[in-house]
Amino acid sequence: MQAAERAPxxxxxxxxxxxxxxxxxxxxxxxxxxxxxxRAVDGVxxxxxxxxxxxxxxxxxxxxxxxxxxVTALLPVTAGKITFDGSEVSKLRGARLRRVRxxxxxxxxxxxASLDPRMTVGDILQEPLDNFAIGSTRDRKRxxxxxxxxxxxxxxxxxxxxxxxxxGQRQRIGIARALAVNPSFIVCDxxxxxxxxxxxxxxxxxxxxxxxxFNLTYLFIAHDLAVVRHLSDRIAVMYLGKVVETADRNDxxxxxxxxxxxxxxxxxxxxxxxxxxxxxxxxxxxxxxSPVNPPSGCRFHPRCPxxxxxxxxxxxxxxxxxxxxxxxxxACHFAGEA
Amino acid sequence: xxxxxxxxLVPDPGRITSGRILxxxxxxxxxxxxxxxxFRGNDVAMIFQDPMTSLNPVTKIGxxxxxxxxxxxxxxxxxxxxxxxxxxxxxxxxxxESRINDYPHQFSGGMRQRAMIAxxxxxxxxxxxxxxxxxxxxxxxxxQIIQLMKQLNRELGxxxxxITHNMALVxxxxxxxxxxxxxxxxxxxxxEQxxxxxxxxxxxxxxxxxxxxxxxxxxxxxxxRGLPPDLSHSPPGCKFHPRCPxxxxxxxxxxxxxxxxxxxxxxxxCWVLMRNVxxxxxxxxxxxxxxxEAAEKLKAPPAEVDGNAxx
Numbered sequence: 001m002q003a004a005e006r007a008p009x010x011x012x013x014x015x016x017x018x019x020x021x022x023x024x025x026x027x028x029x030x031x032x033x034x035x036x037x038x039r040a041v042d043g044v045x046x047x048x049x050x051x052x053x054x055x056x057x058x059x060x061x062x063x064x065x066x067x068x069x070x071v072t073a074l075l076p077v078t079a080g081k082i083t084f085d086g087s088e089v090s091k092l093r094g095a096r097l098r099r100v101r102x103x104x105x106x107x108x109x110x111x112x113a114s115l116d117p118r119m120t121v122g123d124i125l126q127e128p129l130d131n132f133a134i135g136s137t138r139d140r141k142r143x144x145x146x147x148x149x150x151x152x153x154x155x156x157x158x159x160x161x162x163x164x165x166x167x168g169q170r171q172r173i174g175i176a177r178a179l180a181v182n183p184s185f186i187v188c189d190x191x192x193x194x195x196x197x198x199x200x201x202x203x204x205x206x207x208x209x210x211x212x213x214f215n216l217t218y219l220f221i222a223h224d225l226a227v228v229r230h231l232s233d234r235i236a237v238m239y240l241g242k243v244v245e246t247a248d249r250n251d252x253x254x255x256x257x258x259x260x261x262x263x264x265x266x267x268x269x270x271x272x273x274x275x276x277x278x279x280x281x282x283x284x285x286x287x288x289x290s291p292v293n294p295p296s297g298c299r300f301h302p303r304c305p306x307x308x309x310x311x312x313x314x315x316x317x318x319x320x321x322x323x324x325x326x327x328x329x330x331a332c333h334f335a336g337e338a
Numbered sequence: 339x340x341x342x343x344x345x346x347l348v349p350d351p352g353r354i355t356s357g358r359i360l361x362x363x364x365x366x367x368x369x370x371x372x373x374x375x376x377f378r379g380n381d382v383a384m385i386f387q388d389p390m391t392s393l394n395p396v397t398k399i400g401x402x403x404x405x406x407x408x409x410x411x412x413x414x415x416x417x418x419x420x421x422x423x424x425x426x427x428x429x430x431x432x433x434x435e436s437r438i439n440d441y442p443h444q445f446s447g448g449m450r451q452r453a454m455i456a457x458x459x460x461x462x463x464x465x466x467x468x469x470x471x472x473x474x475x476x477x478x479x480x481x482q483i484i485q486l487m488k489q490l491n492r493e494l495g496x497x498x499x500x501i502t503h504n505m506a507l508v509x510x511x512x513x514x515x516x517x518x519x520x521x522x523x524x525x526x527x528x529x530e531q532x533x534x535x536x537x538x539x540x541x542x543x544x545x546x547x548x549x550x551x552x553x554x555x556x557x558x559x560x561x562x563r564g565l566p567p568d569l570s571h572s573p574p575g576c577k578f579h580p581r582c583p584x585x586x587x588x589x590x591x592x593x594x595x596x597x598x599x600x601x602x603x604x605x606x607x608c609w610v611l612m613r614n615v616x617x618x619x620x621x622x623x624x625x626x627x628x629x630x631e632a633a634e635k636l637k638a639p640p641a642e643v644d645g646n647a648x649x
Contacts, residue, residue, distance in 0.1 A: 230549035
């Protein structure tokens with residue numbers, strides 16, 4: 001198995017896909033009779049291509065963050081295969097896993113909770129360098145200052161503590177920490193959701209600049225679809241542990257194929273009163289069902305405005321298949337209708 | 339804070355130091371404790387961002403709404419009981435008859451916010467203040483709550499004051515908008531007018547700092563440089579001048595400008611006003627300060643730190 005992984009190393013470089021998720025499952029057992037489990041990720045196939053930003057959207061509890069933790073090997077998969085740059089992360093252990101981890105980093109939502117309040121900014125940024133034994137002590141100090149400059153902070157702030165910074169500045173520190181080890185892949189898990197609008201715009205611009213400069217691949221998770229559209233090249237929509245649609249960002253907004261995507265898009269108000277007056281949003285009934293016991297057939301059928309129930313929608317689970325534009329996939333028996 | 343002042347709920351050590359707050363001709367700041375108790379809830383009600391922390395976790399939903407009514411002696415206990423179900427139905431809580439016996443944790447986020455709205459409406463207030471009512475909710479649920487608030491506004495004729503940073507929400511729900519910065523109103527007017535031709539640079543920047551879901555990607559967002567000022571040391575002159583892309587000397591030296599008429603029903607507090615800003619200056623401002631800074635920094639090649647392990 002190891003040989004098989006090593007052999008195509010040169011070929012892999014040319015692979016346009018950086019992360020490949022194949023049939024990934026993650027169940028969290030909650031006990032009870034019959035071994036009940038929260039099916040957080042329930043059969044996901046997805047590709048993240050080199051240099052792109054893949055936006056991952058969906059309501060809270062749909063499994064977005066769990067999927068991100070599977071990709072970065074912070075959680076083991078229950079079943080399935082996740083490949084990063086040619087190596088199967090779901091199988092790696094020890095030193096080999098550490099080597100792959102250096103290439104992927106996460107920026108978290110809450111800049112207040114994700115920085116150790118008792119470490120100085122210098123220590124926070126140097127820790128990943130120490131961890132991976134990168135450079136000499138002097139190199140590391142220099143790198144820390146360079147990182148601060150890179151994210152638009154004063155390089156002399158190394159002795160300050162996180163509480164001395166504002167939310168936006170802390171998020172910059174989080175970004176600098178992620179960049180410290182020169183990763184090729186960064187997961188932004190709701191990275192701008194907790195920030196004030198004017199500050200969020202600064203961070204979004206910074207993320208774009210850094211991506212261009214360092215040729216980064218982003219998995220951008222957010223519930224704000226306007227921000228996702230602004231930042232992403234491709235977008236994947238999740239519902240209750242499954243991907244229901246993937247497409248180029250303009251295709252998904254211009255002609256969504258899945259009724260859930262349609263409803264999700266139409267539920268977002270637009271900052272323009274003239275547009276708002278004309279708009280008739282599709283309001284979904286109810287709320288996202290429990291992932292412990294998802295509905296039969298298509299998981300979306302109890303809330304779907306076009307579901308044929310009883311019928312194919314409540315009986316057969318639809319597969320993710322090409323619909324609509326090139327490079328667009330949807331999991332719906334009646335994709336594109338209504 | 340302005341909303342809390344209207345209800346005279348300013349927390350210690352804060353105080354309403356001067357000015358008047360008139361509600362139907364009566365000055366709220368001069369009311370006695372009994373009068374203010376009567377005023378809160380009866381005349382003005384407020385709903386908050388996080389429905390979980392504003393509901394009592396150990397009291398049944400129905401009881402909490404009932405309490406809001408009986409506390410004001412507006413309805414007899416019997417009448418209050420029947421009204422609870424009626425109110426929950428009005429805010430579209432399904433199976434209201436049985437759900438009055440649920441505790442808040444048995445309600446989902448959207449349902450809790452509905453219960454909060456029902457409680458706010460229980461004494462038929464003339465004004466409902468909603469402080470970020472949908473910020474904690476998912477977009478699909480947010481859409482449900484927005485629709486509900488629109489309907490209630492029409493059905494009951496309750497005036498609503500929506501406090502939010504979400505410009506899209508303002509566009510979809512409001513007729514009039516007031517923009518505040520560092521404790522002052524900097525611009526106000528009809529929603530259409532403000533969105534079409536904002537006159538204060540702060541309003542202008544705010545409107546351009548949010549991406550729109552109905553638009554293809556623009557290159558970058560306008561970001562407002564710097565941070566909101568510390569209110570105990572606010573800058574001299576116009577409070578926005580340190581962050582304003584169109585600042586002139588006058589903004590720094592002269593006392594803060596007055597809120598003046600700038601169009602039909604529209605007022606702004608600014609020496610410059612957006613209509614006097616030249617097209618090229620606006621274009622330059624779109625290339626925000628941050629992006630220029632970042633662009634320069636990025637020109638320097640990143641030092642190679644790969645390899646060289648343990649060195």
